[in-house]
Amino acid sequence: MSEAVPTPRSSWWARGLRDPLVHFLLAGAALFILHALFNRADLGGPPQQITISAGRVAQLQESFRLIANRPPSAQELSALVDDFVREEIAYREAVAIGLDQDDTIIRRRLRQKLEFTMEDISAVDEPTEADLVDWLAAHPDRYQRPERRALMQALASGDRRGADADAAARGFITALAAGADPLGVGDPSLLPRAIPLTTRDGVRAIFGDAFAAAAFEAPAGDWLGPVRSPFGAHAVRIVSVEPPETPPFSDLRDQLREDWIAARRDEMRTAAAERLRSRYQVKIDWPDGLDPAGPQAGAGAAAKAGALQ
Amino acid sequence: MAGRKRVKWALVGGVVAAALLAAACEPNPPATTETSGAASTAELPPPNPLKNAYFGDLHVHTRNSFDAYIFNVRATPDDAYNYARGQTIKHAAGFDVRLTDKPLDFLAVTDHAEYLGVLPAINTPGHPFSQVPYAGELFSTDLAVVNTAFRRFGDSLRAGKRMAEFEDMSPTRSAWAEIKAAAERHNDPGRFTSFIGYEYTSPPEGRNLHRNVIFAGSNAPDLPFSALESQDPSDLWTWMDEQRALGNEALAIPHNSNGSDGRMFERTKWNGQPIDQEWADRRIRNEPLVEVTQVKGTSETHPLLSPNDEFAGFEIMEWYIGSATPITKFEGGYVRDALRAGIEMQARDGYNPFKFGLIGSSDTHNAAGSFEEPNYFSKVGIMDATPERRGSTPPEGNTWETYTPPDNVARYSTWGASGLTGVWAEENTRPSIYAGLRRKETFATTGPRIKVRFFAGPDLASVNLGEDAGLRAAYDKGVPMGGDLVAPAAASPDFLVWAIRDPDSAPLQRVQIIKGWTGADGKSNERIYDVACSDGGAVNPATNRCADNGATVDIATCAFSADKGDAELSASWKDPDFDPKLHAFYYVRVLENPTCRWSTWDAVRAGIEPNPALEKTIQERAYSSPIWYVPTGG
Known part of the structure; x- marks a missing residue:
């Protein structure tokens, strides 16, 4: 369930707010901003134009109606428009003196908006039947069903027989090859004696890695072994082998379509990001010893570099 | 980025599913039908009347959970199912996670019903929820700022009151539709079973009364019943009874009774009145199972309750969940104690509200359960993603002699790589596994199979x-x-x-x-x-x-x-x-x-x-x- 985000014992900014040096710097910054604002206003030149279009007024009216369930009165509408004008002025002035710079939240929002916009622009077309056939041909492994095997096994229990388990399993193989009833051979166990067609992972989950590896290399037909597992030694007979197969196209169509679209979108997103990046030359001024490509960067330094990004 | 389009697809799927449900409105849930389209049932192994053991996780959170999203988790329900089936997915901290041992046989995504899908909406430019004044603080890079803003959600849950700014339920509706559609997409009878589910997150005054609600089939309501509707679990049971009458069979599984400070299995009703037959029957009809072990500790018994059990002190959780408040009341908070209280009531009053079976699950908030000790990545996204953040290594330059982990790190350090649900069932299908859960033919493990x-x-x-x-x-x-x-x-x-x-x-x-x-x-x-x-x-x-x-x-x-x-x-x-x-x-x-x-x-x-x-x-x-x-x- 929920887990609260921890509070540092005393946060750096809370401590910082009590620091006289911070007070001094904040006051200085405020003076600088005020100075910039009023000096700009005093610079003269023609005043900037702000035009509130009829469409904008209609939109303000409509948002009011959605919230209040009635249209605004003339007075209310005038106040809405006035407030919008103030917002527009504040926005322009703030941008003009660079208040939008270096603001983490604004930067994140802009990046998100840009990425969403790029995604919308690069809306993916529906694939044609031929696209899907090509896609399947290019990625057969992804859609192949793994090999499955049906097998039987008789256990010589390691718990019960210790080092003699191998010899006992050999005895089982001899008896089974001579036609003994498989249900009557082997030690009692919760392990299944007959395993229907199962993937290698499925066999591994029950018998462990070594057994699964042996069972998926053994030829079908005769009882063979001993095959070792954490449970002891086994006599094993591979009953049938169903090779890996690619399901018919018709069974895969929906999944192919989804994967094709996802891959196209990925491609376009990467290409768009690269196109943008190609307009820039990026130079990173790594502090000493932190350059991941540099000669001195050890594991610890690389971890620190990650934390700085 | 991919998430946005996927949500749209899921919405379409949800609408289609809802239409199908409306068309197939029968009193009993119909047998689950093949929906993946990628498998034919002809080649499935035959059912085993002597039953096989299947392993799964019935407690998994994704980005739709309000807390997981804050922990930087962006994995979707699809990711959770893909992980369960053995595929590699991304952890919130950027590394790959994969079940190294073997895939799971079944899984339920159980996101918190409370504020389901709300955090992703707040973080979506243009969404009305992104206009809440503290939206920026929730996603600040300063953890202290995040914490202050996020505390509103914990406070609201503890108080049981939905914040006024989130009364529009449409983000919850679409996240729930996405969850249902993902469960339908990944259900693959004979190979893998998925269940529609969610977590009912009631923490009165921080005492953990959480339950996971698991639906039997494809039939599930349009919205989950959450602790913002009522913190009293008996209201959840009443709702489940009503849903059952509509064909939406489900069961609820309490968990982390160890964090309830004695309330999960208290000997009275919510209002302090004595338990009666009707209440006991309603509880056990809806809650036939309890999750005894998970990442936040094992609730079998406490050394103080079972002083003669030398194996009792196993992965004990000592605190309220998400807090440094110590647990002081163990009676009513542990499973063995509840089973005992149940037979006492049975002998005295003729009913037993605590006649439950046992399961284990992960409660991962990473969409990926961490069951293996050698391959552990804990539970809460970026919060405990590194050994240092979960208290198993001291920060660089420190030794254990010079370093005491902060409260939250100390708590993470006591969490465990647990647990799994084992079910004895004829075959790996929804009806068969669900029937095994209903029969309580189940067992819990602390991770191994x-x-x-x-x-x-x-x-x-x-x-x-x-x-x-x-x-x-x-x-x-x-x-x-x-x-x-x-x-x-x-x-x-x-x-x-x-x-x-x-x-x-x-x-x-x-x-x-x-x-x-x-x-x-x-x-x-x-x-x-x-x-x-x-x-x-x-x-x-x-x-x-x-x-x-x-x-x-x-x-x-x-x-x-x-x-x-x-x-x-x-x-x-x-x-x-x-x-x-x-x-x-x-x-x-x-x-x-x-x-x-x-x-x-x-x-x-x-x-x-x-x-x-x-x-x-x-x-x-x-x-x-x-x-x-x-x-x-x-």
């Missing part, structure tokens, strides 16, 4: 569970775990138990039967009997214990003794203290040989001493559901 069979009945002594004929006889003549033994008995019935190790974990050390019974004074008692010892050991009849098998672990490498322990342990047991007139329950606890705890693995990899405040090794275990002995007549 230990399997355990457990039967009781008269005249079973000669039955061998290691043969198909024996299993058939046990089902014919006895009752399996989760069942009631009502046969009139003069002497003890026979108890048959058989456990088998996980080939990828350690061998087994011992099998125990834990008995609770009501005395003539109406009070309950408990006793633990070792019934099978490894390495040819015998039970000492004076102590009911196996001798120590001498298994050891090398803390420097985590290698454990190769020659100790057994692959399988079994017993046919009679209760030496059986009294046919007294109510009793019996459940099995299987113990592995000791292995390294995840925190020791982290330390070994870092080449440092393990944190001295933590256990260096643990004994992984499995718990069966109980079998209840019900006296008949005089």
